[in-house]
Amino acid sequence: MEKITLHIEGMHCGACSIGIQMLVSQMDGAGKVEVSYEGKEGIFEFDPAKTSKEAIIKVIAELGYTAS
Secondary structure, three states: OEEEEEEEEOOOOHHHHHHHHHHHHOOOOEEEEEEEOOOOEEEEEEOOOOOOHHHHHHHHHHOOOEEO
16 A cells, blocks of 8 residues: 555535545545544555545546545
């Protein structure tokens, strides 16, 4: 498993972070996912054989947020 931390812009409330967390955790290859509204960041564990940092960023962007 690989672990990355991404800065996430555009979250307005705790529900935003929960939505991101739920969607990313459903991705094939996703492991532990923690998103903090207060910290404006997310910590993502994933299997690099099944998904990638870029794929996670794309899913977050589809929800209307910017991850870097």
